[in-house]
Amino acid sequence: xxxxxxxxxxxxxxxxxxxxxxxxxxxxxxxxxxxxxxxxxxxxxxxxxxxxxxxxxxxxxxxxxxxxxxxxxxxxxxxxxxxxxxxxxxxxxxxxxxxxxxxxxxxxxxxxxxxxxxxxxxxxxxxxxxxxxxxxxxxxxxxxxxxxxxxxxxxxxxxxxxxxxxxxxxxxxxxxxxxxxxxxxxxxxxxxxxxxxxxxxxxxxxxxxxxxxxxxxxxxxxxxxxxxxxxxxxxxxxxxxxxxxxxxxxxxxxxxxxxxxxxxxxxxxxxxxxxxxxxxxxxxxxxxxxxxxxxxxxxxxxxxxxxxxxxxxxxxxxxxxxxxxxxxxxxxxxxxxxxxxxxxxxxxxxxxxxxxxxxxxxxxxxxxxxxxxxxxxxxxxxxxxxxxxxxxxxxxxxxxxxxxxxxxxxxxxxxxxxxxxxxxxxxx
Amino acid sequence: xxxxxxxxxxxxxxxxxxxxxxxxxxxxxxxxxxxxxxxxxxxxxxxxxxxxxxxxxxxxxxxxxxxxxxxxxxxxxxxxxxxxxxxxxxxxxxxxxxxxxxxxxxxxxxxxxxxxxxxxxxxxxxxxxxxxxxxxxxxxxxxxxxxxxxxxxxxxxxxxxxxxxxxxxxxxxxxxxxxxxxxxxxxxxxxxxxxxxxxxxxxxxxxxxxxxxxxxxxxxxxxxxxxxxxxxxxxxxxxxxxxxxxxxxxxxxxxxxxxxxxxxxxxxxxxxxxxxxxxxxxxxxxxxxxxxxxxxxxxxxxxxxxxxxxxxxxxxxxxxxxxxxxxxxxxxxxxxxxxxxxxxxxxxxxxxxxxxxxxxxxxxxxxxxxxxxxxxxxxxxxxxxxxxxxxxxxxxxxxxxxxxxxxxxxxxxxxxxxxxxxxxxxxxxxxxxxxxxxxxxxxxxxxxxxxxxxxxxxxxxxxxxxxxxxxxxxxxxxxxxxxx
Numbered sequence: 001x002x003x004x005x006x007x008x009x010x011x012x013x014x015x016x017x018x019x020x021x022x023x024x025x026x027x028x029x030x031x032x033x034x035x036x037x038x039x040x041x042x043x044x045x046x047x048x049x050x051x052x053x054x055x056x057x058x059x060x061x062x063x064x065x066x067x068x069x070x071x072x073x074x075x076x077x078x079x080x081x082x083x084x085x086x087x088x089x090x091x092x093x094x095x096x097x098x099x100x101x102x103x104x105x106x107x108x109x110x111x112x113x114x115x116x117x118x119x120x121x122x123x124x125x126x127x128x129x130x131x132x133x134x135x136x137x138x139x140x141x142x143x144x145x146x147x148x149x150x151x152x153x154x155x156x157x158x159x160x161x162x163x164x165x166x167x168x169x170x171x172x173x174x175x176x177x178x179x180x181x182x183x184x185x186x187x188x189x190x191x192x193x194x195x196x197x198x199x200x201x202x203x204x205x206x207x208x209x210x211x212x213x214x215x216x217x218x219x220x221x222x223x224x225x226x227x228x229x230x231x232x233x234x235x236x237x238x239x240x241x242x243x244x245x246x247x248x249x250x251x252x253x254x255x256x257x258x259x260x261x262x263x264x265x266x267x268x269x270x271x272x273x274x275x276x277x278x279x280x281x282x283x284x285x286x287x288x289x290x291x292x293x294x295x296x297x298x299x300x301x302x303x304x305x306x307x308x309x310x311x312x313x314x315x316x317x318x319x320x321x322x323x324x325x326x327x328x329x330x331x332x333x334x335x336x337x338x339x340x341x342x343x344x345x346x347x348x349x350x351x352x353x354x355x356x357x358x359x360x361x362x363x364x365x366x367x368x369x370x371x372x373x374x375x376x377x378x379x380x381x382x383x384x385x386x387x388x389x390x391x392x393x394x395x396x397x398x399x400x401x402x403x404x405x406x407x408x409x410x411x412x413x414x415x416x417x418x419x420x421x422x423x424x425x426x427x428x
Numbered sequence: 429x430x431x432x433x434x435x436x437x438x439x440x441x442x443x444x445x446x447x448x449x450x451x452x453x454x455x456x457x458x459x460x461x462x463x464x465x466x467x468x469x470x471x472x473x474x475x476x477x478x479x480x481x482x483x484x485x486x487x488x489x490x491x492x493x494x495x496x497x498x499x500x501x502x503x504x505x506x507x508x509x510x511x512x513x514x515x516x517x518x519x520x521x522x523x524x525x526x527x528x529x530x531x532x533x534x535x536x537x538x539x540x541x542x543x544x545x546x547x548x549x550x551x552x553x554x555x556x557x558x559x560x561x562x563x564x565x566x567x568x569x570x571x572x573x574x575x576x577x578x579x580x581x582x583x584x585x586x587x588x589x590x591x592x593x594x595x596x597x598x599x600x601x602x603x604x605x606x607x608x609x610x611x612x613x614x615x616x617x618x619x620x621x622x623x624x625x626x627x628x629x630x631x632x633x634x635x636x637x638x639x640x641x642x643x644x645x646x647x648x649x650x651x652x653x654x655x656x657x658x659x660x661x662x663x664x665x666x667x668x669x670x671x672x673x674x675x676x677x678x679x680x681x682x683x684x685x686x687x688x689x690x691x692x693x694x695x696x697x698x699x700x701x702x703x704x705x706x707x708x709x710x711x712x713x714x715x716x717x718x719x720x721x722x723x724x725x726x727x728x729x730x731x732x733x734x735x736x737x738x739x740x741x742x743x744x745x746x747x748x749x750x751x752x753x754x755x756x757x758x759x760x761x762x763x764x765x766x767x768x769x770x771x772x773x774x775x776x777x778x779x780x781x782x783x784x785x786x787x788x789x790x791x792x793x794x795x796x797x798x799x800x801x802x803x804x805x806x807x808x809x810x811x812x813x814x815x816x817x818x819x820x821x822x823x824x825x826x827x828x829x830x831x832x833x834x835x836x837x838x839x840x841x842x843x844x845x846x847x848x849x850x851x852x853x854x855x856x857x858x859x860x861x862x863x864x865x866x867x868x869x870x871x872x873x874x875x876x877x878x879x880x881x882x883x884x885x886x887x888x889x890x891x892x893x894x895x896x897x898x899x900x901x902x903x904x905x906x907x908x909x910x911x912x
Contacts, residue, residue: 051647054644059764059767064732067732068732071732104731104734105731136737138740139736158707165704165707166713167715167740168715168740169703169705169715169717170472170717174705180707181707181709199515200472202468202470204470205468
């Protein structure tokens with residue numbers, strides 16, 4: 001059992017994070033990341049930076065050079081998986097807006113960067129302003145789609161995605177249509193659009209191609225099509241070897257098939273040392289499956305540190321604690337705060353799971369109904385719904401939800417899928 | 429090290445310092461990986477549009493329209509190479525009334541076949557002897573066929589199919605697979621049309637020559653006629669070329685009586701469209717996602733933040749979009765030229781540029797009584813304007829600077845492949861033309877990018893004029909300075 005991570009440093013960091021909304025620990029991996037981010041501003045090593053700086057130098061009172069720099073940095077962040085580079089991009093956009101407050105490029109970049117930093121309300125506000133002025137700009141509807149989807153405004157998100165694809169059917173809009181279709185449980189429709197997005201991506205934009213293929217792979221994984229998922233994720237990795245997010249999903253698929261050594265080896269292939277919260281959790285889960293309890297605890301501890309170093313998104317941490325029946329009060333606190341500001345199905349799901357763990361079953365049922373409202377093909381939500389129904393004594397509903405979860409993807413989670421199967425067996 | 433260089437480096441580091449300082453908190457951003465918003469659609473990306481009176485012997489009664497797509501293709505980009513996208517609708521459009529709406533459209537649709545799907549090779553494989561010796565050869569493993577339809581959206585005429593089942597040539601893969609490329613595959617891919625014209629669709633050499641230092645804050649090796657580097661040397665492009673009788677394009681359906689006749693000027697632009705989809709499921713309408721009329725407008729006149737929106741617009745509404753009008757009346761490039769070279773430029777609003785790009789040049793004292801490219805209903809519509817009443821200049825006598833070189837058959841009267849658009853555009857934006865006499869002085873009227881011809885060789889003297897594509901199986905030569 002995972003119990004060894006009560007750490008005063010974490011509590012302090014967590015408090016600071018809640019108080020200041022963005023402070024971070026300065027653990028070694030993150031200082032290394034910061035150093036890596038600084039290096040992307042080296043004009044000698046990066047012609048993109050050099051070109052932008054030259055433009056800034058030539059036209060110091062114009063936003064153009066700063067915009068060019070920001071775009072280059074955003075693309076670099078995506079390509080390398082080092083999202084801390086987006087801080088530099090944000091600084092460049094701030095300079096652009098200082099030079100020319102009305103500059104449309106800077107304003108669009110400003111709005112889109114809010115999404116990256118999970119400031120969805122701000123993204124929605126800025127996107128809405130832009131839409132009033134530029135109602136024919138597909139980019140703006142992309143910002144609005146993402147912001148509304150993250151905030152749980154699904155009807156608005158669906159309308160925005162439609163407006164975006166009607167204005168400009170391309171890789172960016174197809175990907176958003178795919179995401180909305182996936183949320184609304186239209187798996188074949190989502191697959192169709194992710195394929196279209198991958199096919200229409202610029203072959204020179206390796207990251208975008210890899211992202212589309214990765215998203216397709218994740219869509220296949222969601223419904224348990226593991227072979228198809230692995231094939232397209234391999235394709236993603238063949239285009240961008242070392243692509244961190246794809247390595248994680250590849251590892252998850254290997255682990256779900258019991259190939260733990262390969263799964264660990266794949267995670268070890270992350271040469272950039274930019275392991276994410278999710279990859280620490282996966283390492284912990286693999287160690288648990290292998291009976292390496294001490295290693296699992298250490299990995300979960302690293303996951304906590306990573307989560308607390310992030311700007312914003314703490315709901316994976318709440319799920320982690322709830323899954324492992326530890327620090328449930330703090331988990332519920334995170335989930336409630338999250339749900340108070342974001343009404344998306346995943347916030348509702350996390351809240352339901354934390355409430356369930358606190359044995360507040362009726363409230364959990366209310367929350368999980370919110371999570372199920374789009375009929376999303378998500379085995380984890382269905383599993384949570386089943387466990388809540390079971391706790392409430394509603395055996396028929398529990399059986400149906402748990403059967404649906406396992407039918408959707410019997411390998412949906414390395415540890416929890418087994419719990420779901422045991423619960424279903426106990427209901428027969 | 430020059431003082432100027434030291435100053436540049438110091439300024440560069442100052443800018444760098446600002447950014448590092450403002451973002452010094454080593455906070456790790458979240459791993460939220462939203463779908464890309466800054467993306468390109470290369471297969472639906474127009475690169476250049478050309479429109480000129482045919483210069484091939486015996487073809488004086490025709491106009492050649494060329495639309496290039498899919499930029500900067502590496503000739504060695506196998507095994508798929510660069511094919512037309514079956515899901516894109518490629519179109520060349522003509523406005524002959526001045527309202528910005530297309531009166532005639534030539535619509536190209538492609539279909540890819542696969543001869544043998546059980547091969548890791550793509551466009552070619554060994555189904556017979558491994559050599560693609562003609563367009564129907566079975567070793568051409570992924571042939572594309574296409575159709576061309578002529579539409580007349582503003583008339584009651586029904587769409588007319590000009591050709592179906594025409595084949596595109598494969599890429600110029602290499603001496604072993606595609607020997608004698610032009611004789612075996614390139615020229616046979618030129619088809620005759622029922623209206624007496626011709627059509628071609630396939631890879632060609634990217635003839636457009638430019639030193640892309642232009643886009644690096646005008647960081648040019650030379651601002652004269654030579655000394656630059658042709659950045660597009662040895663790259664290929666995908667070309668749609670169609671030759672049609674003059675009278676098929678004019679508003680009267682006749683050959684204009686003179687260069688100043690009311691039906692003499694046509695507007696030309698090319699587009700690419702994809703089908704939208706319903707989020708709820710199914711395909712819906714075609715939506716334009718790329719557009720190109722005048723050269724370099726989308727690249728250097730329209731601001732970055734407006735490019736995507738501009739690409740979706742019809743020229744019919746250009747004049748109603750204040751940002752588009754402002755971008756032409758007060759282009760950022762002009763201010764950049766001023767900052768980099770310390771030259772005086774004409775103050776905004778730049779009505780000289782509006783005439784070139786938006787309305788056409790009316791008859792005036794500078795160009796004389798027989799020259800005009802004016803075609804407008806009173807508002808600006810950005811597209812090429814070709815006066816089909818002006819006779820073409822023989823190939824040997826063409827001037828790369830078009831009108832600025834005294835050659836009335838060149839840009840901005842349509843655009844020939846031969847025209848040195850970069851030099852012309854730099855001079856026009858700097859006000860180095862007779863239309864802005866106060867600034868028609870050196871260096872404004874001598875500006876250039878240092879590249880004044882295509883180093884791969886002169887154009888063909890026959891349709892489709894563009895040179896065969898560069899061969900894939902050869903070492904990629906480094907770009908070398910072009911000879912003066």
